[in-house]
Amino acid sequence: MSSETKQILTTDGIPLEVSLKKAEKKNKIKAFLLVAPLLLFLIITYVFPIGEMFSRSVDDKMITNMLPKTFKEMEKWDGKELPSEEVFAAFYYDFKVLVEKQEHGKLGQRLNKEKNGFNSITKKLFRQVKRKKIDESISIKEQVMKVHKRWRNVEYWQAIKRTAPPYTMSKYLKGMDMYYAADGSIAQVDEDRRIHRILWLRTLEIAFFVTLFCFLMGYPIAHLLATLPMKYSNLLMICVLLPFWTSLLVRTASWMILLQQQGVVNDFFVMIGLVADDNRPEMMYNKVGTYVAMTQILLPFMVLPLYSVMKTISPSLMRAGKSLGGTPFVAFWKVYFPLTIPGIGAGCLLVFILAIGYYITPALVGGASGTLISNQIAFHMKQTLDWSFASAMGLMLLSGVLVIYWIYNKLVGVDNIKLG
Amino acid sequence: MGKNPEFVKFDKVDKSYDGKVLVVKDLQLDIAEGEFITMLGPSGSGKTTCLMMLAGFETPTHGEILLDGNIISNIPPHKRGIGMVFQNYALFPHMTVYENLAFPLRVRKVEKDEIDKKVDKALSMVSLNGFETRMPAQLSGGQQQRVAVARALVFDPAVVLMDEPLGALDKNLRESMQYEIKHIHESIGVTVVYVTHDQSEALTMSNRIAVFNDGKVQQLSDPAELYEKPVNSFVAEFIGENNTFNGEVMDIDKDKCKVKLANSEILANPISVKSKGEKTTVSLRPERALINPTDKMDNMFTGKIEEVIYHGDHTRVRLNLLGSSEFILKVPNSTSNLELKVSENINIGWNSTDARALDPK
Numbered sequence: 149m150s151s152e153t154k155q156i157l158t159t160d161g162i163p164l165e166v167s168l169k170k171a172e173k174k175n176k177i178k179a180f181l182l183v184a185p186l187l188l189f190l191i192i193t194y195v196f197p198i199g200e201m202f203s204r205s206v207d208d209k210m211i212t213n214m215l216p217k218t219f220k221e222m223e224k225w226d227g228k229e230l231p232s233e234e235v236f237a238a239f240y241y242d243f244k245v246l247v248e249k250q251e252h253g254k255l256g257q258r259l260n261k262e263k264n265g266f267n268s269i270t271k272k273l274f275r276q277v278k279r280k281k282i283d284e285s286i287s288i289k290e291q292v293m294k295v296h297k298r299w300r301n302v303e304y305w306q307a308i309k310r311t312a313p314p315y316t317m318s319k320y321l322k323g324m325d326m327y328y329a330a331d332g333s334i335a336q337v338d339e340d341r342r343i344h345r346i347l348w349l350r351t352l353e354i355a356f357f358v359t360l361f362c363f364l365m366g367y368p369i370a371h372l373l374a375t376l377p378m379k380y381s382n383l384l385m386i387c388v389l390l391p392f393w394t395s396l397l398v399r400t401a402s403w404m405i406l407l408q409q410q411g412v413v414n415d416f417f418v419m420i421g422l423v424a425d426d427n428r429p430e431m432m433y434n435k436v437g438t439y440v441a442m443t444q445i446l447l448p449f450m451v452l453p454l455y456s457v458m459k460t461i462s463p464s465l466m467r468a469g470k471s472l473g474g475t476p477f478v479a480f481w482k483v484y485f486p487l488t489i490p491g492i493g494a495g496c497l498l499v500f501i502l503a504i505g506y507y508i509t510p511a512l513v514g515g516a517s518g519t520l521i522s523n524q525i526a527f528h529m530k531q532t533l534d535w536s537f538a539s540a541m542g543l544m545l546l547s548g549v550l551v552i553y554w555i556y557n558k559l560v561g562v563d564n565i566k567l568g
Numbered sequence: 569m570g571k572n573p574e575f576v577k578f579d580k581v582d583k584s585y586d587g588k589v590l591v592v593k594d595l596q597l598d599i600a601e602g603e604f605i606t607m608l609g610p611s612g613s614g615k616t617t618c619l620m621m622l623a624g625f626e627t628p629t630h631g632e633i634l635l636d637g638n639i640i641s642n643i644p645p646h647k648r649g650i651g652m653v654f655q656n657y658a659l660f661p662h663m664t665v666y667e668n669l670a671f672p673l674r675v676r677k678v679e680k681d682e683i684d685k686k687v688d689k690a691l692s693m694v695s696l697n698g699f700e701t702r703m704p705a706q707l708s709g710g711q712q713q714r715v716a717v718a719r720a721l722v723f724d725p726a727v728v729l730m731d732e733p734l735g736a737l738d739k740n741l742r743e744s745m746q747y748e749i750k751h752i753h754e755s756i757g758v759t760v761v762y763v764t765h766d767q768s769e770a771l772t773m774s775n776r777i778a779v780f781n782d783g784k785v786q787q788l789s790d791p792a793e794l795y796e797k798p799v800n801s802f803v804a805e806f807i808g809e810n811n812t813f814n815g816e817v818m819d820i821d822k823d824k825c826k827v828k829l830a831n832s833e834i835l836a837n838p839i840s841v842k843s844k845g846e847k848t849t850v851s852l853r854p855e856r857a858l859i860n861p862t863d864k865m866d867n868m869f870t871g872k873i874e875e876v877i878y879h880g881d882h883t884r885v886r887l888n889l890l891g892s893s894e895f896i897l898k899v900p901n902s903t904s905n906l907e908l909k910v911s912e913n914i915n916i917g918w919n920s921t922d923a924r925a926l927d928p929k
Contacts, residue, residue, distance in 0.1 A: 462658060464655070465658050465660060467623075467625055467645070467654070467658065468652065468654055468659075468660070469660075469671070470624075470625075470644075470645040471623055471625075471645050471646070471648075471650060471652040471729075472646075472651070472720075472723070473647075473672045473675045473676055473723065474671070474672075474675045475646050476644075476646070478646075479646070483660055487661065487662055
C-alpha cells in the first residue's frame with residue numbers, strides 16, 4: 149500500500165484503522181483468554197519437557213562442578229606433555245573435597261566412561277587420600293604419579309581435560325555409534341559394536357513396511373467404507389474401530405497368543421497340513437511378529453484419514469471417467485486415485501510417525517531382531533539410568549520425524565493433508 | 569443420410585433394485601437419430617434409472633436396450649461411446665479444463681495435435697476459449713456446466729445423455745443455458761437424451777418429451793401436443809396449469825360428451841372416456857377460457873372473482889365457478905385491459921374441444 153493514499157476517517161474523525169483496532173481489541177483479548185489455558189498446557193507439557201530433554205542430553209556440568217580447580221589450571225596446559233605440578237595439585241585438592249563429600253565414586257564412573265581404567269585408579273587414589281598418605285608439603289605430582297602408573301600416562305589427563313566443557317555432544321555421537329577419540333576428533337565405534345545404527349535402520353525399515361502394509365490393506369477397506377450403503381458401512385466402521393478401543397496391551401497380548409509356536413495360527417497351519425508339527429515356523433520374537441502386530445494396531449490410523457477423504461469424492465466422478473471412455477482401471481488411476489492423495493499423505497505420515505516411535509508392541513513381540521530404537525531408549529531410561537543418552541536418542545528420533553515432515557511438506561505440501 | 573428412427577431403442581425394459589418394486593415397467597421407447605428427447609417426470613418416476621441403464625451404470629432387469637441396432641446390455645459403460653453430463657457436472661477437480669476435455673481423447677489414444685484441435689473446437693462451441701489452464705474450482709457454476717457439456721461432446725459421441733444438468737444454476741443462467749444447449753444440439757446434430765423434472769425446460773428444448781410417472785411413459789409427443797393435448801390427467805396436471813372438474817359422463821358421441829358435475833353440466837371433448845356412466849376428470853387450460861366471450865361457446869357460465877394476482881405480463885384471476893373456488897384464469901396484460909375487481913361477477917366461456925375429458929383422478 150502506498151502511504152500517499154488518503155487516510156480514511158470515521159464520522160467522528162478518528163482514523164479508520166485506529167477505530168478498527170479499538171473495536172477488535174476486546175474480541176482479541178477474549179479469544180486469547182480462551183486459548184490461554186491450552187497454550188499454558190502446551191508449554192508445560194510439551195515445550196518445557198523437550199527443552200529439559202535437550203539440556204539433559206548435552207549436559208556435562210556434573211564433572212565441571214566436581215573439578216573446578218583442575219579445569220582452571222588445565223586451561224594453561226597444552227595437553228601434549230604430562231601436566232604441571234599445579235594441575236596435579238589442583239586435581240588432588242578437588243579430589244580431597246570429593247572424598248569428604250563421598251562423591252569420588254561418581255567421578256570414577258564418569259571418567260571411566262571417557263576412558264577405561266579410571267575407576268580403579270581413582271579408587272587407589274581414594275585409599276591414599278583417605279589414609280592421609282599424601283604429604284601436601286612436598287610435590288603432589290610425584291606422589292600421585294606413584295599411586296598408579298596410569299596417573300603417569302598423559303592420555304588419562306587428556307581424558308580429564310576433554311570433560312572440561314559443561315556441554316557435550318558425545319551422547320549424540322554415541323547414538324550414532326561414534327565417539328570422541330583421544331585427540332578430540334570424531335571416530336567410529338568398532339564394527340562389531342555398532343548396535344545403534346542397526347537399530348535406527350531397522351526402525352526406519354519397519355516403519356516403512358508397516359506404513360506400506362497399512363496402506364495396501366487400508367485403501368480397499370476405506371474405499372469399501374466410503375461406498376457401501378450406510379447400514380453396512382457403519383458395521384464395517386465398528387469393525388475397524390473396535391480394536392482401536394481395545395487396550396494396546398491386550399491387543400499385543402492377543403497377537404502373542406495367536407502367533408506363538410504353539411499358538412492358534414501355527415495350530416491351524418499344522419491342521420491344514422501346511423507345515424509339519426515339528427517344524428512350526430517362528431512368527432513371534434522376530435520381525436514378522438513386529439510387522440503383523442504393528443500393522444494391525446496402526447491400521448485405523450490409515451483407514452480413517454483415507455475414509456474421510458474418499459467420502460468427499462462424488463461417485464459420479466468415477467462414472468464420468470467411465471462414460472468418457474476410461475476403463476475402470478484408467479478411471480480409478482487417473483480420476484479416483486489422485487483425489488485420494490491428501491488422505492494417503494495424511495495416513496502414511498500418521499502411521500509412519502507413530503511406527504517410528506513405537507514401543508510396547510516391539511518390546512513384547514519383537515524379540516531380539518524385532519526391537520526398535522524406542523526400546524533402546526526405554527532400556528537406557530530404566531536399566532542403565534543413562535537419562536542423558538536416552539534424551540539424546542529421543543531428540544534424534546524427534547528431529548528425524550521433523551525431517552520426514554519437512555520432506556513430506558516439500559513433496560506433497562502439508563496443506564494437502566486431510567485428516568477429516 | 570437417412571436418419572435411423574430407432575437409433576436408441578428400449579425394448580420391453582423392466583428395472584427393479586430390490587426384486588420387489590419395479591422402478592421401470594415395460595418401457596418401450598424409440599429415439600430417432602439426431603433427436604433431442606427429454607425424459608420428464610417427478611422424482612422417483614424412473615427417468616434417471618432409464619438414463620443410467622442407457623449409460624451402462626445399471627443393468628436392465630428384463631428386456632434389451634439397443635443402440636443403432638446393437639444390443640448394448642452387456643457392453644460396459646466405457647465401451648458404449650455415450651457422452652454424459654452429470655447433475656453436479658462431475659468435472660475432475662484435480663485437472664485443468666484442458667485436461668478434463670482431453671481425458672476422453674487421451675484414453676482413446678488420439679494424437680496430441682488432434683486433441684488440441686478438438687479441445688479448442690469444443691471450447692469455442694461453448695465460448696470458453698482461453699479457459700484451458702483454469703481449474704474447475706476457479707470457474708463459476710455456468711462455466712463449469714459448459715465445460716461439462718463440452719467434455720461430453722468432445723469425443724464426438726453418437727448419443728449424449730444429460731442428467732438434470734441445469735439443476736444447480738440460478739433461474740436466469742438456467743434459461744440462457746437452455747438455449748445454448750439447444751443451439752449446440754441443432755448445430756452438431758447429436759442425439760440428446762435429457763432428463764429433467766422442470767417442465768418449462770423440457771418444453772423449451774426438446775423435439776419430443778417422454779413424461780414419466782410411476783415407472784411408465786405416460787405420454788410421448790412433441791412439446792406442443794403434450795401441452796395442448798394431454799392424454800391423461802397426470803400429464804395434464806404435470807405439464808402447465810389446468811383447471812379440473814370431476815364428474816360423470818352423461819351422454820357421449822364422437823367428439824362431444826356431456827359431463828355431469830355436482831350441480832351443473834358441461835360439454836367436453838372425450839379423450840379417454842368411452843361410455844356413459846364413466847367417471848372422468850375434465851381438464852381445461854386457464855388461457856382457453858375467455859372473459860365475456862362475444863361468440864357463442866359450448867360452455868358459458870358466470871363466476872365470482874375471488875382473487876386478482878398481478879404477474880407482470882399477465883394477471884391471474886381466481887374465480888368461484890361451478891361450485892369450485894379454485895378456477896384459474898390467465899388474462900394477458902395490455903393497455904385495453906379489463907377492470908377486474910374482487911367479488912364482481914364475470915361471464916366465462918370455453919369450447920368443448922379445449923375441455924378434455926380424461927381418466928378420473
